[in-house]
Amino acid sequence: MSFTNVEFLFFLPVIFLVYWLGPRLRLYQNVILLAGSYLFFGSWHWHLLMLIIAGTWLDYFISHQFHAKSVSGKSRKRLLAVSLLFSLGSLCFFKYVGFFATAANDALGSIGIDNALPVLKLLLPLGISYWTLQRVGYVLDTYWKRIEPAKSLLDFSLFVCFFGQLAAGPISRASELLPQLEKVRRIEARWIATGAFAFLLGYTLKAFVGEVLGESLVSRSFSAPETYTSLSLWVGVFAFAGQVFADFAGYSLMAIGTARLFAIELPQNFDVPFLSRSLPELWRRWHITLNRWLFEYIFTPLITGKGWFRGRLDIGLFLVFLASGLWHGAAWTYICWGLLHAFGMIMHRNWDVVYRGWCRKNRAFVTIRKSAIYSLASWLVTLLFFVLTLVPFRARDIDSAFVYYKGLLSSTGTQMLSFSPLAMLAFVFIIGMHLIEIRPLDKVKEWYAAIPPVLRGVAYGAAVAILVLIVPFSKGTFIYQQF
Amino acid sequence: MKHSWRSLFLVVAGAVVALVSADLLMGRVFDAPLKRQVRNGLSDLERVPNVLVISSSHGRSFHILGEVLRERTADKVDLIAVALEAGKVDAMEWVLDRRIKPLILDSNGAIKEPLTHMMFGITWWDTCRHEVPNATAHNIVTHGWDESDYVRGFFSDGATELNRNYVRNLWRHIFSQSALVRTRFSISENFGRFTEFLRVMVNGNLAEDEYAVTLGRWNDDIENGYKCYLSDMDMTAMDRFVEFTKTHNLDLTIVLFPLKPDTVTDKGRENTIRPFANQMMEYGNENDVRIVDMTLGILNDQEFMLDLDHVNPAGNIKWSEYALENDFKFLTDLMSSEDNLIENTPEVSSAKESSRGTEQ
Numbered sequence A: 001m002s003f004t005n006v007e008f009l010f011f012l013p014v015i016f017l018v019y020w021l022g023p024r025l026r027l028y029q030n031v032i033l034l035a036g037s038y039l040f041f042g043s044w045h046w047h048l049l050m051l052i053i054a055g056t057w058l059d060y061f062i063s064h065q066f067h068a069k070s071v072s073g074k075s076r077k078r079l080l081a082v083s084l085l086f087s088l089g090s091l092c093f094f095k096y097v098g099f100f101a102t103a104a105n106d107a108l109g110s111i112g113i114d115n116a117l118p119v120l121k122l123l124l125p126l127g128i129s130y131w132t133l134q135r136v137g138y139v140l141d142t143y144w145k146r147i148e149p150a151k152s153l154l155d156f157s158l159f160v161c162f163f164g165q166l167a168a169g170p171i172s173r174a175s176e177l178l179p180q181l182e183k184v185r186r187i188e189a190r191w192i193a194t195g196a197f198a199f200l201l202g203y204t205l206k207a208f209v210g211e212v213l214g215e216s217l218v219s220r221s222f223s224a225p226e227t228y229t230s231l232s233l234w235v236g237v238f239a240f241a242g243q244v245f246a247d248f249a250g251y252s253l254m255a256i257g258t259a260r261l262f263a264i265e266l267p268q269n270f271d272v273p274f275l276s277r278s279l280p281e282l283w284r285r286w287h288i289t290l291n292r293w294l295f296e297y298i299f300t301p302l303i304t305g306k307g308w309f310r311g312r313l314d315i316g317l318f319l320v321f322l323a324s325g326l327w328h329g330a331a332w333t334y335i336c337w338g339l340l341h342a343f344g345m346i347m348h349r350n351w352d353v354v355y356r357g358w359c360r361k362n363r364a365f366v367t368i369r370k371s372a373i374y375s376l377a378s379w380l381v382t383l384l385f386f387v388l389t390l391v392p393f394r395a396r397d398i399d400s401a402f403v404y405y406k407g408l409l410s411s412t413g414t415q416m417l418s419f420s421p422l423a424m425l426a427f428v429f430i431i432g433m434h435l436i437e438i439r440p441l442d443k444v445k446e447w448y449a450a451i452p453p454v455l456r457g458v459a460y461g462a463a464v465a466i467l468v469l470i471v472p473f474s475k476g477t478f479i480y481q482q483f
Numbered sequence B: 001m002k003h004s005w006r007s008l009f010l011v012v013a014g015a016v017v018a019l020v021s022a023d024l025l026m027g028r029v030f031d032a033p034l035k036r037q038v039r040n041g042l043s044d045l046e047r048v049p050n051v052l053v054i055s056s057s058h059g060r061s062f063h064i065l066g067e068v069l070r071e072r073t074a075d076k077v078d079l080i081a082v083a084l085e086a087g088k089v090d091a092m093e094w095v096l097d098r099r100i101k102p103l104i105l106d107s108n109g110a111i112k113e114p115l116t117h118m119m120f121g122i123t124w125w126d127t128c129r130h131e132v133p134n135a136t137a138h139n140i141v142t143h144g145w146d147e148s149d150y151v152r153g154f155f156s157d158g159a160t161e162l163n164r165n166y167v168r169n170l171w172r173h174i175f176s177q178s179a180l181v182r183t184r185f186s187i188s189e190n191f192g193r194f195t196e197f198l199r200v201m202v203n204g205n206l207a208e209d210e211y212a213v214t215l216g217r218w219n220d221d222i223e224n225g226y227k228c229y230l231s232d233m234d235m236t237a238m239d240r241f242v243e244f245t246k247t248h249n250l251d252l253t254i255v256l257f258p259l260k261p262d263t264v265t266d267k268g269r270e271n272t273i274r275p276f277a278n279q280m281m282e283y284g285n286e287n288d289v290r291i292v293d294m295t296l297g298i299l300n301d302q303e304f305m306l307d308l309d310h311v312n313p314a315g316n317i318k319w320s321e322y323a324l325e326n327d328f329k330f331l332t333d334l335m336s337s338e339d340n341l342i343e344n345t346p347e348v349s350s351a352k353e354s355s356r357g358t359e360q
Helices: A005-022 A026-042 A046-066 A073-110 A128-143 A155-163 A174-181 A188-223 A229-259 A281-287 A288-304 A312-327 A331-360 A364-370 A372-394 A398-409 A421-435 A443-450 A454-468 B007-027 B037-046 B058-071 B088-106 B138-146 B147-157 B162-172 B181-187 B192-203 B207-223 B231-248 B266-287 B313-325 B346-356
Strands: B051-055 B077-083 B117-122 B251-256 B290-291
Touching: A005 A026, A005 A229, A026 A046, A046 A073, A046 A155, A046 B117, A073 A128, A128 A155, A128 A174, A128 A288, A155 A174, A188 A229, A188 A421, A188 A454, A188 B007, A229 A372, A229 A398, A229 A421, A229 B051, A281 A288, A281 A372, A281 A443, A288 A312, A288 B007, A312 A331, A312 B088, A331 A372, A331 A398, A364 A372, A372 A398, A372 B192, A421 B037, A421 B117, A454 B007, A454 B181, B007 B181, B037 B088, B037 B138, B051 B088, B051 B290, B058 B077, B058 B117, B088 B117, B088 B138, B088 B231, B138 B147, B138 B162, B147 B162, B207 B266, B231 B251, B231 B266, B251 B266, B266 B290
Parallel strands: B051 B077, B051 B117, B117 B251, B251 B290
Antiparallel strands: none
8 A cells, every 4th residue: 555545545534534533641641553554554564464574573673672671791792783684684585686686697697507596586665675765764863772672562653654654765763753652642733734835736747747757758768769769769768857856855844744734744855856966965955854864874974983983974975875776776776876866975075175186275165166157057067967867776777777868869759759748747746846946936835824714725626626627547556656 | 853643643633634625626637427337226215116227337327317207207217227337138137036026026026116118228239148157256356246245255255356356346336426536436347538548657658549549459349240149148138138027017127238439440331230139039029029120220339438438518418318208218208197208398408418427
């Protein structure tokens, strides 16, 4: 089950009513949410429910051991290793064992040993990439004594698998979510209003914008790039950038909206990323919670630790983006995408060092950096880099990615993508979402806030009516759920 | 922005007003008909008819046949049609076995009165099998399942693409009175100008192109239909169906339902339509079952809907009248001898008018 599945239309109102109509007790509220979350997870595959429950219990026990006075430093390390081995081991087992077995078979095949290893095709547990990172973050935070361990197993179980964020994040820090779960939630108008708005906006992005772009432009151009003109391929790759943004930012907003309906605030996951003027800025605006996790739990410990990596920023960046590529999926295309971004980040960091040197010598460079032209050029380069690196991200394999890149430069294809009015509207929607965050246009939000509530309601009602009519008929793809 | 319960209430009120207005407006501008499904047929079966029809989605035409029959016989002969979207004999037999039998059999397992006749409406497609044998057909889940089937499916397999069909249909049923929802679900059938407009908006394709593509697909399907028709799975289900009618002394008619003439090319006729009809005739002779072949020659292209499959309201009336005067004349003869056929009285004419505007 996911937020855009029809079951959720029945599931959400039932949980909402049972949650708010029952006694106002933390225990009751958490039991209802946990039961709903296990039902949500189990609806994907019941037999894997034990995996998430076993991991939850193990990490709860271990996190308490970290804070027990009787446990020595060595034991703490051993316990940490057990926890990481279980969490990351199960993630690797489900996600990567098939990939590595195939790669090993390919390598062995080249020296004449065929099919040496069995390739398992495993069902991926719902959201494993997300709740594994959330649990690992909690365990490391308690190990480093940044936070106290969860007060109860119930609260911790809900922290791990709250259905609002189970399938695709946002990945919360324990310090953000646990305190909210450890107290009674009270229903307030602001929770319902902002929650419903975020959900509606997210649904519009995901079910309308993402699906329209995906169906009408992306699938066509990526399925047979050699048959399309260069212009169509450019439209296709920009449409994919729009699709992947709408798909995931939309889902994240729906998650945030759903959580608010239960008076729980989840962290923001996207912050108008297409306005970024540098790659580091983009990664602070795109899939924010994953990137801060990668930087907090991989990059920072590595480059500030006592080991060989200390101070080696470029190697740290390389490892972070290699991990990011691998996290997205066990495929060479994702690894290639991660490496391209590692390269981009390293280039940017070194360029920044050089430029800052120039600025120190000549203040004119500071003025240039603050100029509108520099900003515009930075924005354009960042956007183009990001969009172009999405080609391997979307392509079936590396060869197809090369065909696509070749076609972008020059294509012998003659087919043109037909641009439906809804695809145009979908682009306008994404651009509009970004533009209202730019200073001259941010008055739109004030103007919107000043509209009488009834008229705002009419606008929402009209939006729902239009969505009922035009949301495409498809299987409801969700790109980020597969990660 | 300030959020108070009052402002939230006003927002919700505004949204409800907008939604209801949009729905009413859509109902006036474009009112897609409510399509009869299995659940409508089952609810009709609260009364036991003289004639029970089980059919694919063409059961909707049989529903009009029932109306015309009731008009002609002054309600002396009742016909109820159960229409299963997407058809297939095996799926229709599942519906008979699991949903219809409990309604038409008494506690001793005997047929309830006054049911004496059964009809089975099929086309060659309903005997065609592409799916994996023994897999549950999606239309059984969508239209045949009840809550208990869904709960069993959910707790054994989780929420799957297959059992999701049940929930989707439930949602559609709950909002079946909404013109917005009805319009949304008729877009895929290219029914009417408004949905054509929406299709162009969504797909960016011109409706005429799409018509040509769809027609080509239909032509191909029928030309190659001989490769999959009369499948073992469906013919075994047909045997069970025939067996049921025989053991319960029900008069059975298998109707080969009309196809849109331009979907059948000469090659399609030679490859599929004619051999299928011949083999069904043979099947009828072997099993002592009446086979009525209406595939071609009764309706013309203009009497079909834009989906190239279903008969339009005018076509339904024409077909019903033709059938009752020819192949189905035995239905009107079910009236007792003292009751005479009522033909073309003012009441019948006005009833026809009303049926034209209702369900397809």
